[in-house]
Amino acid sequence: MPRIARRALMGAALPALALAQPAWPEKPWRVLVGGAPGGASDILMRIIEPSLREVLAHSFWLDNRPGAGGMLAAEICGAAAPDGYNFFINHIASNGIGPHLHRRPGGFEPNRDLAGVARIASMPNCLIVHPRHGFRTVADLVAFVRANPAAGTFGSAGVGTSSHLSGVMFGQRIGVDLTHVPYRGTAPNMQAVLTGEILFAIDNAPASAQQVRAGLLTALAVSPARRWSQYPDVPTMQEAGIPDFDVASWYGLVAPAATPRPVIDRLAQAVLRALADPAVVTKLAEFGADAWPAGPAEYQAFMIAEETKWGPVVRAAGATRG
Known part of the structure:
Protein backbone atom coordinates (compact mmCIF):
# COMPACT_ATOMS: atom_id res chain seq x y z
CA MET A 1 0.00 0.00 0.00
CA PRO A 2 1.43 3.47 -0.88
CA ARG A 3 2.71 5.51 2.05
CA ILE A 4 0.15 8.30 1.44
CA ALA A 5 -2.70 5.78 1.41
CA ARG A 6 -1.47 4.24 4.68
CA ARG A 7 -1.34 7.70 6.28
CA ALA A 8 -4.84 8.45 5.07
CA LEU A 9 -6.11 5.16 6.51
CA MET A 10 -4.42 5.82 9.85
CA GLY A 11 -5.84 9.32 9.93
CA ALA A 12 -9.32 8.02 9.27
CA ALA A 13 -8.93 5.52 12.09
CA LEU A 14 -7.94 8.10 14.72
CA PRO A 15 -11.42 9.62 15.25
CA ALA A 16 -12.88 6.14 15.59
CA LEU A 17 -10.23 5.23 18.16
CA ALA A 18 -10.96 8.40 20.09
CA LEU A 19 -14.65 7.54 20.10
CA ALA A 20 -13.90 4.00 21.26
CA GLN A 21 -11.97 5.29 24.30
CA PRO A 22 -14.00 8.15 25.79
CA ALA A 23 -12.81 10.09 28.80
CA TRP A 24 -13.48 8.24 32.04
CA PRO A 25 -15.76 8.46 33.89
CA GLU A 26 -18.83 9.50 31.95
CA LYS A 27 -21.28 8.40 34.65
CA PRO A 28 -21.33 7.28 38.29
CA TRP A 29 -19.36 4.11 38.94
CA ARG A 30 -20.10 1.20 41.26
CA VAL A 31 -18.08 0.28 44.35
CA LEU A 32 -18.93 -3.14 45.76
CA VAL A 33 -18.79 -3.43 49.54
CA GLY A 34 -18.31 -6.76 51.28
CA GLY A 35 -20.18 -5.77 54.44
CA ALA A 36 -23.43 -4.25 55.61
CA PRO A 37 -24.16 -0.51 55.22
CA GLY A 38 -22.48 1.66 57.84
CA GLY A 39 -19.37 -0.47 58.19
CA ALA A 40 -15.76 0.62 57.88
CA SER A 41 -15.67 0.19 54.09
CA ASP A 42 -18.71 2.45 53.66
CA ILE A 43 -17.31 5.12 55.95
CA LEU A 44 -13.86 5.18 54.37
CA MET A 45 -15.32 5.63 50.89
CA ARG A 46 -17.64 8.41 52.07
CA ILE A 47 -14.71 10.25 53.64
CA ILE A 48 -12.78 10.40 50.36
CA GLU A 49 -15.87 10.84 48.14
CA PRO A 50 -15.94 14.68 47.98
CA SER A 51 -12.33 14.79 46.82
CA LEU A 52 -12.88 12.07 44.21
CA ARG A 53 -15.98 13.83 42.88
CA GLU A 54 -14.08 17.09 42.58
CA VAL A 55 -11.39 15.47 40.41
CA LEU A 56 -13.49 13.00 38.42
CA ALA A 57 -16.71 15.03 38.02
CA HIS A 58 -18.75 11.88 38.68
CA SER A 59 -19.03 10.05 41.98
CA PHE A 60 -19.73 6.41 42.85
CA TRP A 61 -22.59 4.42 44.31
CA LEU A 62 -22.11 1.73 46.93
CA ASP A 63 -23.39 -1.80 46.32
CA ASN A 64 -23.38 -3.75 49.60
CA ARG A 65 -22.95 -7.50 49.12
CA PRO A 66 -22.06 -8.98 52.51
CA GLY A 67 -20.98 -12.59 52.75
CA ALA A 68 -17.98 -14.90 53.19
CA GLY A 69 -15.85 -12.23 54.84
CA GLY A 70 -15.99 -10.00 51.77
CA MET A 71 -15.23 -12.80 49.33
CA LEU A 72 -18.73 -12.69 47.83
CA ALA A 73 -18.33 -9.04 46.81
CA ALA A 74 -14.78 -9.73 45.63
CA GLU A 75 -15.99 -12.52 43.36
CA ILE A 76 -18.80 -10.36 41.96
CA CYS A 77 -16.25 -7.69 41.12
CA GLY A 78 -13.90 -10.19 39.53
CA ALA A 79 -16.67 -11.40 37.23
CA ALA A 80 -17.98 -7.91 36.41
CA ALA A 81 -17.40 -6.13 33.12
CA PRO A 82 -13.90 -4.58 33.06
CA ASP A 83 -15.34 -1.36 31.69
CA GLY A 84 -14.14 1.06 34.35
CA TYR A 85 -17.45 1.16 36.19
CA ASN A 86 -17.00 -1.75 38.60
CA PHE A 87 -14.73 -1.60 41.64
CA PHE A 88 -14.52 -3.20 45.07
CA ILE A 89 -13.28 -1.74 48.36
CA ASN A 90 -11.21 -4.66 49.49
CA HIS A 91 -9.36 -5.43 52.69
CA ILE A 92 -7.26 -7.87 54.63
CA ALA A 93 -10.13 -10.35 54.89
CA SER A 94 -10.79 -10.53 51.14
CA ASN A 95 -7.28 -10.43 49.67
CA GLY A 96 -5.01 -11.43 52.53
CA ILE A 97 -6.74 -14.01 54.71
CA GLY A 98 -9.67 -14.88 52.44
CA PRO A 99 -7.77 -16.73 49.71
CA HIS A 100 -6.80 -19.34 52.34
CA LEU A 101 -9.97 -19.28 54.39
CA HIS A 102 -12.70 -19.37 51.76
CA ARG A 103 -12.42 -21.56 48.69
CA ARG A 104 -14.79 -20.04 46.15
CA PRO A 105 -16.46 -22.08 43.39
CA GLY A 106 -15.08 -21.67 39.90
CA GLY A 107 -11.50 -21.21 41.04
CA PHE A 108 -11.78 -17.50 41.83
CA GLU A 109 -8.48 -16.08 43.09
CA PRO A 110 -8.69 -12.48 44.37
CA ASN A 111 -5.10 -11.48 43.71
CA ARG A 112 -5.21 -12.89 40.19
CA ASP A 113 -8.70 -11.85 39.14
CA LEU A 114 -8.63 -8.37 40.68
CA ALA A 115 -6.21 -5.54 39.90
CA GLY A 116 -4.99 -3.18 42.58
CA VAL A 117 -6.00 0.46 42.14
CA ALA A 118 -4.88 2.11 45.37
CA ARG A 119 -4.45 1.37 49.05
CA ILE A 120 -6.43 3.82 51.16
CA ALA A 121 -6.00 3.33 54.89
CA SER A 122 -5.33 0.98 57.74
CA MET A 123 -6.67 0.41 61.23
CA PRO A 124 -4.60 -1.44 63.81
CA SER A 223 -0.25 -4.78 65.87
CA PRO A 224 1.19 -2.95 62.80
CA ALA A 225 4.87 -2.27 62.26
CA ARG A 226 4.22 1.45 62.72
CA ARG A 227 2.62 3.14 65.72
CA TRP A 228 -1.01 4.23 65.64
CA SER A 229 -1.58 7.99 65.43
CA GLN A 230 -4.06 7.87 68.32
CA TYR A 231 -1.73 5.89 70.62
CA PRO A 232 1.65 7.57 70.00
CA ASP A 233 3.04 6.26 73.29
CA VAL A 234 1.93 2.64 72.84
CA PRO A 235 4.64 0.48 71.25
CA THR A 236 4.18 -1.78 68.27
CA MET A 237 4.34 -5.54 68.83
CA GLN A 238 7.76 -5.55 67.18
CA GLU A 239 8.98 -2.76 69.45
CA ALA A 240 7.62 -4.77 72.39
CA GLY A 241 9.83 -7.71 71.46
CA ILE A 242 7.56 -9.83 69.25
CA PRO A 243 9.52 -10.45 66.02
CA ASP A 244 8.00 -10.37 62.55
CA PHE A 245 4.59 -9.20 63.80
CA ASP A 246 2.91 -6.76 61.43
CA VAL A 247 -0.89 -6.89 61.26
CA ALA A 248 -3.16 -4.09 60.07
CA SER A 249 -6.76 -4.07 58.90
CA TRP A 250 -6.05 -2.40 55.57
CA TYR A 251 -8.46 -1.16 52.91
CA GLY A 252 -8.13 -0.19 49.27
CA LEU A 253 -9.74 -0.25 45.86
CA VAL A 254 -9.46 -3.00 43.25
CA ALA A 255 -11.02 -3.57 39.82
CA PRO A 256 -11.62 -6.52 37.50
CA ALA A 257 -8.22 -7.61 36.24
CA ALA A 258 -8.83 -6.58 32.61
CA THR A 259 -9.89 -3.02 33.45
CA PRO A 260 -8.04 -0.59 31.14
CA ARG A 261 -4.85 0.70 32.71
CA PRO A 262 -5.65 4.37 31.99
CA VAL A 263 -8.82 4.02 34.06
CA ILE A 264 -6.95 2.39 36.94
CA ASP A 265 -4.26 5.06 36.82
CA ARG A 266 -6.74 7.94 36.76
CA LEU A 267 -8.70 6.63 39.73
CA ALA A 268 -5.47 5.87 41.59
CA GLN A 269 -4.28 9.44 41.07
CA ALA A 270 -7.60 10.76 42.39
CA VAL A 271 -7.40 8.55 45.50
CA LEU A 272 -3.79 9.50 46.22
CA ARG A 273 -4.68 13.16 45.80
CA ALA A 274 -7.46 12.75 48.36
CA LEU A 275 -5.10 11.07 50.82
CA ALA A 276 -2.67 13.99 50.50
CA ASP A 277 -5.37 16.39 51.73
CA PRO A 278 -4.86 17.19 55.45
CA ALA A 279 -8.63 17.52 55.93
CA VAL A 280 -9.18 14.00 54.61
CA VAL A 281 -6.36 12.65 56.76
CA THR A 282 -7.94 14.28 59.81
CA LYS A 283 -11.35 12.77 59.07
CA LEU A 284 -9.79 9.34 58.66
CA ALA A 285 -7.99 9.74 61.98
CA GLU A 286 -11.22 10.79 63.69
CA PHE A 287 -12.71 7.50 62.50
CA GLY A 288 -9.68 5.62 63.82
CA ALA A 289 -7.90 4.99 60.51
CA ASP A 290 -4.50 6.12 59.30
CA ALA A 291 -4.11 7.14 55.67
CA TRP A 292 -1.83 4.59 54.00
CA PRO A 293 -1.54 5.53 50.33
CA ALA A 294 -0.09 3.26 47.68
CA GLY A 295 -0.49 3.22 43.90
CA PRO A 296 -1.47 0.29 41.65
CA ALA A 297 1.83 -1.57 41.39
CA GLU A 298 2.77 -1.14 45.03
CA TYR A 299 -0.70 -2.12 46.20
CA GLN A 300 -0.77 -5.24 44.03
CA ALA A 301 2.60 -6.37 45.37
CA PHE A 302 1.43 -5.63 48.92
CA MET A 303 -1.72 -7.77 48.54
CA ILE A 304 0.27 -10.70 47.18
CA ALA A 305 2.70 -10.41 50.09
CA GLU A 306 -0.22 -10.37 52.54
CA GLU A 307 -1.68 -13.53 50.99
CA THR A 308 1.70 -15.23 51.33
CA LYS A 309 2.08 -14.10 54.94
CA TRP A 310 -1.30 -15.36 56.10
CA GLY A 311 -1.16 -18.84 54.55
CA PRO A 312 0.91 -20.50 57.31
CA VAL A 313 -1.08 -18.72 60.03
CA VAL A 314 -4.45 -19.86 58.65
CA ARG A 315 -3.18 -23.43 58.33
CA ALA A 316 -1.84 -23.37 61.88
CA ALA A 317 -5.19 -22.10 63.12
CA GLY A 318 -7.07 -24.87 61.30
CA ALA A 319 -9.48 -22.21 60.12
CA THR A 320 -9.80 -23.17 56.45
CA ARG A 321 -13.41 -23.36 55.30
CA GLY A 322 -15.06 -24.46 52.10
Missing part, protein backbone atom coordinates in the same frame (compact mmCIF):
# COMPACT_ATOMS: atom_id res chain seq x y z
CA ASN A 125 -5.49 -4.20 66.16
CA CYS A 126 -4.47 -3.63 69.76
CA LEU A 127 -3.39 -6.11 72.44
CA ILE A 128 -5.66 -5.37 75.37
CA VAL A 129 -5.76 -6.79 78.90
CA HIS A 130 -7.63 -5.98 82.09
CA PRO A 131 -5.69 -3.70 84.47
CA ARG A 132 -6.30 -6.13 87.35
CA HIS A 133 -3.65 -8.47 85.95
CA GLY A 134 -0.97 -5.84 86.50
CA PHE A 135 0.66 -6.33 83.11
CA ARG A 136 2.50 -3.17 82.10
CA THR A 137 4.27 -4.55 79.04
CA VAL A 138 3.93 -7.33 76.48
CA ALA A 139 6.92 -8.98 78.15
CA ASP A 140 4.88 -9.21 81.38
CA LEU A 141 2.09 -11.01 79.54
CA VAL A 142 4.50 -13.34 77.74
CA ALA A 143 6.22 -14.28 81.00
CA PHE A 144 2.87 -15.04 82.59
CA VAL A 145 1.53 -17.30 79.83
CA ARG A 146 4.84 -19.15 79.56
CA ALA A 147 4.64 -19.87 83.29
CA ASN A 148 0.87 -20.54 83.17
CA PRO A 149 0.04 -21.88 79.68
CA ALA A 150 -3.41 -23.12 80.75
CA ALA A 151 -4.34 -19.50 81.52
CA GLY A 152 -3.27 -18.32 78.06
CA THR A 153 -6.72 -17.64 76.65
CA PHE A 154 -7.41 -15.08 73.98
CA GLY A 155 -10.64 -14.00 72.33
CA SER A 156 -11.54 -12.97 68.82
CA ALA A 157 -14.38 -11.51 66.79
CA GLY A 158 -14.85 -14.93 65.18
CA VAL A 159 -13.02 -17.79 63.54
CA GLY A 160 -10.81 -16.63 60.69
CA THR A 161 -10.93 -12.93 61.56
CA SER A 162 -7.77 -10.86 61.89
CA SER A 163 -8.26 -10.87 65.67
CA HIS A 164 -8.29 -14.69 65.69
CA LEU A 165 -5.25 -15.00 63.44
CA SER A 166 -3.42 -12.23 65.31
CA GLY A 167 -3.74 -14.34 68.45
CA VAL A 168 -2.53 -17.43 66.61
CA MET A 169 0.44 -15.49 65.23
CA PHE A 170 1.23 -14.15 68.71
CA GLY A 171 1.29 -17.70 70.10
CA GLN A 172 3.56 -18.81 67.26
CA ARG A 173 5.99 -15.98 67.86
CA ILE A 174 6.30 -16.58 71.62
CA GLY A 175 6.22 -20.39 71.37
CA VAL A 176 3.11 -20.97 73.49
CA ASP A 177 0.02 -22.97 72.49
CA LEU A 178 -2.67 -20.42 73.40
CA THR A 179 -6.37 -21.22 73.72
CA HIS A 180 -8.69 -19.43 71.30
CA VAL A 181 -12.19 -18.39 72.41
CA PRO A 182 -14.26 -17.04 69.48
CA TYR A 183 -17.07 -14.53 69.95
CA ARG A 184 -19.63 -13.07 67.55
CA GLY A 185 -17.97 -9.76 66.86
CA THR A 186 -15.54 -7.26 68.34
CA ALA A 187 -17.90 -5.88 71.01
CA PRO A 188 -18.49 -9.20 72.83
CA ASN A 189 -14.80 -10.03 72.49
CA MET A 190 -13.87 -6.79 74.23
CA GLN A 191 -16.53 -7.42 76.87
CA ALA A 192 -14.96 -10.81 77.58
CA VAL A 193 -11.65 -9.09 78.40
CA LEU A 194 -13.48 -6.65 80.67
CA THR A 195 -15.26 -9.45 82.58
CA GLY A 196 -12.25 -11.74 82.80
CA GLU A 197 -13.63 -14.54 80.63
CA ILE A 198 -10.39 -14.40 78.64
CA LEU A 199 -6.90 -13.18 79.44
CA PHE A 200 -6.38 -10.91 76.45
CA ALA A 201 -7.47 -10.00 72.93
CA ILE A 202 -5.76 -8.51 69.88
CA ASP A 203 -8.68 -6.78 68.21
CA ASN A 204 -9.80 -3.58 66.52
CA ALA A 205 -8.05 -0.67 68.24
CA PRO A 206 -10.68 2.04 67.63
CA ALA A 207 -13.36 -0.19 69.18
CA SER A 208 -11.57 -0.36 72.53
CA ALA A 209 -10.04 3.13 72.54
CA GLN A 210 -12.69 4.64 74.81
CA GLN A 211 -12.25 1.90 77.43
CA VAL A 212 -8.46 2.23 77.24
CA ARG A 213 -8.61 5.99 77.75
CA ALA A 214 -10.99 5.49 80.68
CA GLY A 215 -8.57 3.06 82.32
CA LEU A 216 -10.93 0.10 82.03
CA LEU A 217 -8.52 -1.71 79.71
CA THR A 218 -4.76 -1.56 79.25
CA ALA A 219 -3.29 -1.31 75.75
CA LEU A 220 0.04 -3.13 75.73
CA ALA A 221 0.87 -2.84 72.02
CA VAL A 222 -0.56 -2.18 68.60
